[in-house]
Amino acid sequence: MKKLLELNNVKYFYQTKESEIEALSDVNFSLEERAFTSLVGPSGCGKTTILSLIAGLLVPSSGEILLDGQKIQKHDARIGYMFQRDHLFEWRTIWQNIILGLELQKKHKDEKKLEFAEELLKKYDLYAFKSKKPRQLSGGMRQRVALIRTLVLEPALLLLDEPFSALDFQTRLKVCDDVHEIIKREQKTALLVTHDISEAISMSDKVVILTKRPAKVKKEVLLNLSGATPLGRREDKEFGNYFELIWRELL
Amino acid sequence: MKKVNNNFSSARRNFLRRQRKDKFFVGFWQIATLVIFLGLWELLAGVGAIDPFFFSCPSRIAVTIVDLAGSGNLFIHIWTSLYETLIGFLIATALGFIIAVLLWWSERLRKILEPYLIILNSLPKIALGPMIIFWVGSGSGATIVMCVLICVIITTISMLNAFIACDSDKILLMKSMHANKFQILFKLIIPNALPEFVSVLKINVGMSWVGTIMGEYLSSKAGLGYLINYGSQILKLDIVMASIVLLCVLAGGMYFLVAPLEKRYKKNG
Ligand SMILES: Nc1ncnc2c1ncn2[C@@H]1O[C@H](COP(=O)(O)OP(=O)(O)O)[C@@H](O)[C@H]1O
Ligand SMILES: [Mg+2]
Numbered sequence: 026m027k028k029l030l031e032l033n034n035v036k037y038f039y040q041t042k043e044s045e046i047e048a049l050s051d052v053n054f055s056l057e058e059r060a061f062t063s064l065v066g067p068s069g070c071g072k073t074t075i076l077s078l079i080a081g082l083l084v085p086s087s088g089e090i091l092l093d094g095q096k097i098q099k100h101d102a103r104i105g106y107m108f109q110r111d112h113l114f115e116w117r118t119i120w121q122n123i124i125l126g127l128e129l130q131k132k133h134k135d136e137k138k139l140e141f142a143e144e145l146l147k148k149y150d151l152y153a154f155k156s157k158k159p160r161q162l163s164g165g166m167r168q169r170v171a172l173i174r175t176l177v178l179e180p181a182l183l184l185l186d187e188p189f190s191a192l193d194f195q196t197r198l199k200v201c202d203d204v205h206e207i208i209k210r211e212q213k214t215a216l217l218v219t220h221d222i223s224e225a226i227s228m229s230d231k232v233v234i235l236t237k238r239p240a241k242v243k244k245e246v247l248l249n250l251s252g253a254t255p256l257g258r259r260e261d262k263e264f265g266n267y268f269e270l271i272w273r274e275l276l
Numbered sequence: 277m278k279k280v281n282n283n284f285s286s287a288r289r290n291f292l293r294r295q296r297k298d299k300f301f302v303g304f305w306q307i308a309t310l311v312i313f314l315g316l317w318e319l320l321a322g323v324g325a326i327d328p329f330f331f332s333c334p335s336r337i338a339v340t341i342v343d344l345a346g347s348g349n350l351f352i353h354i355w356t357s358l359y360e361t362l363i364g365f366l367i368a369t370a371l372g373f374i375i376a377v378l379l380w381w382s383e384r385l386r387k388i389l390e391p392y393l394i395i396l397n398s399l400p401k402i403a404l405g406p407m408i409i410f411w412v413g414s415g416s417g418a419t420i421v422m423c424v425l426i427c428v429i430i431t432t433i434s435m436l437n438a439f440i441a442c443d444s445d446k447i448l449l450m451k452s453m454h455a456n457k458f459q460i461l462f463k464l465i466i467p468n469a470l471p472e473f474v475s476v477l478k479i480n481v482g483m484s485w486v487g488t489i490m491g492e493y494l495s496s497k498a499g500l501g502y503l504i505n506y507g508s509q510i511l512k513l514d515i516v517m518a519s520i521v522l523l524c525v526l527a528g529g530m531y532f533l534v535a536p537l538e539k540r541y542k543k544n545g
Contacts, residue, residue: 080452106452108445116467126453129463178453 026057029182029214030079035088037074048074050239052088056182056214061205063217063225065271066235066243072218075240076184079216080106092182102130105180109187111171113159119170120146120155126178142177149173149207165196165203172204176211183208185217189224201228201255222275226267227255234274244274332517340518344503353519356499357488358526360416364423365484369477371424372431379432380439380465381457397433401425401487405494419491419499426487427480434479438472439465474538481534485527500526 037049048071056062064072077083079090081099090097092104113122123142127133146152149169159167168188175183188204189197205228208215219225225232232246248267252258284292314334320326321333328336344350379386404425408418442465450460492501500519507515 077448082448082451100454102454106449108449110445112443112446112449114446114464114467116470125463129450129453129455129459 026060028055029058029093030056030216031091032075032079033089033091035075035078035090036086037071037078037083038086039074047239049078049241051241052235054233054242054245056216057230058181059212059214060230061208061215061217061228062231062233063219063229064233064235065219065222065225065275066240067237067275068220070235070238071240072235073186076106076186076216076218079182080104080184102178103181105175105178105183107171107175107183107185107188110191111159111167113167113170113174115159118156118158119151119162122159122170123174123177125174130178138177141179142173145173145176149203163196164192165200168192168200169203169207172207176207176213181214183213183215185215187218187220190220197224198256205255222268222271223259223264224255226250226264226271227258232267232271234271246271330513332514336514337518337521340514341522344515344518353498353500353503354522354526356416356496357492357501357523360419360423360491360499361484361488361526361530364420364487365427365480367420368424368427368484369431369480372428372476373435373473375428375432376435376439377461377466379436381461386436393429393433397429402490402494405490408491409495414495415497416499418495419488419501422491422494423484423487426490427483430483431476431480434472434476435469438469442468470541471538474534474541477534478531478538481527481530485523485530489523 032052032054035049035052036047039046039048052071052075054062064075066072074083078085079097081097081101081104092101097104113119114125117125120142123146124133124139127135127138127142132138143152146155151166151170151173154162154166159170162170171188185204189200192200201224217225217228226248227250229248231248234243234246235241236243246267250258250261250263250267252261258264317326317331318334321328321331321336341350344353379389401422405422408421408425412418412421446464446468447460450464455463488499489501489504492499493505496502496505500523503519504516507513507519
């Protein structure tokens, strides 16, 4: 399959008053187009840093990040970012939250984009809540709104930074399924950061395991599980073996 | 919850009845407190337990207000104070807001000015009174300046803190959607600080009246502060008390004009 994103020898140092913090020592991995990849590693190892670098919010200290073979630029419309918390703006309605990105990019008068936004809302059962305020929605629904807010901008690559960790377990399984379905249906390439190994296995085609800070790639695990949904994949006999394998690497 | 449901359960009926009763009880005692206070005051003054010359009494206050109104000057005093307060309030709030935006915009400027803000905030503004009169002369101008000085620093500090308190991940989210700094300011920072702004408005209502009365004590030819000063100098404490009552009504009225905003915007926070 074609590689959509490549990280080559990426290093990153944070500069603080006290010291220089080496967050990434030498990160190399790539994402296949339309594949779902998870990034796991000890807390504080540099996962969020990697996403920020890919999103162009930070610039690598050395090394390069290639998107479709070209060096990544700031403000690349092909990349969408979803955060741990939904960060919906409480003063805006669901609809206004969803078109926030369009507004920022001055595309909110583009009929086609607005139609697409409406379509997404309808497709993912949020249309009835269009003019409600975020606080009237459940945690799971809010997270779906946050995803749609990202999808409206039609990114090819979605970066997801622990987007389910704030949800309770029941909701989390459901939202994982929803998000997975949405991403597959919309044919996106996704990079998910998670600290939950079973979540990583159930969602992904590949899991990239990082060492502790400063991060390097420790191992890549290609997954081959049957089952159409994350919940279904959890039923696969191999699930436990993968879990064991990844868990050992993280010890 | 807009639908009206007529088939209330009995528990619900009881709950609603208790709520109504509670509301009535509180309302009743709010009015009763005032009536009892005024009645007791009048009574004690009437039987000579307190000296009405020093403490006045409700009937004398009422008569004084009617007299002042009859002479035609009362409305000039009320209008003068009201106008000074409103202008001071508006200028201070707008100015403080704008300064806070500038300080949010430039972290450097903020760091440079921080100690000065702290000093200015702790300085009792009344100390500047004589200087203000030298600079702008006595009268409404000086009062408005006093009003602005009292409100502007605290407005700046409160709004700046609200701006800075905005979740950095929300800013990152805006940046990830390619927002520029203007957009971050107008679409995130300012709306996010709206509840704080409403609080500042409420505080400023009280503070601007402090400014106005202080300004008028300092030097003025009209206004409720002037009237209080005048009344005490000619030993007519009824005039002082009457002015204070009017002040209560005006400041309270202004507060209740601002208060509904809070209900509307606080929920968003
Ligand atoms: N803005 C920053 N300044 C200095 N150090 C930082 C900053 N952000 C993160 N770090 C440090 O870099 C390391 C990696 O952070 P992060 O990428 O957020 O980890 P993760 O997402 O894997 O938990 C951590 O040790 C953290 O303390
Ligand atoms: Mg993180």
